[in-house]
Amino acid sequence: MSIGSANYPQPVQxxxxxxxxxxxxxxxxxxxxxxxxxxxxxxxxxxxxxxNPKSFIQFGGSLSGTEAATARTTARSTGQVLDIQV
Structure with missing residues (x-):
């Protein structure tokens, strides 16, 4: 008997x-x-x-040089507000 894989067939939580x-x-x-x-x-x-990454938010592409907004910044400061409408 052999074990085919050490990993589970589907991940568990x-x-x-x-x-x-x-x-x-x-x-x-x-x-x-x-x-x-x-x-x-x-x-x-x-x-x-x-x-371990330093921030939970990591930007890539054209946003890779920007920093994630922190709790100290105001939501109305320029360049840090993202409006997503569906």
């Missing part, structure tokens, strides 16, 4: 994290992000983890 194998599930049960395990539980070591 554990504590809000997407898990693809048993190691990911074990980390997620400890509240460690499987995508960035060096960040530690609840991301307490995220500042020292080189694989």
């Amino acid at each position: 554990v504590n809000g994290f997407t898990c693809r194998n048993c190691t990911d599930v074990d980390n997620a049960k400890k509240h460690i992000d499987p995508a960035h395990p060096r960040s530690g539980p609840y991301g307490i070591y995220a500042d020292t983890d080189p694989s």
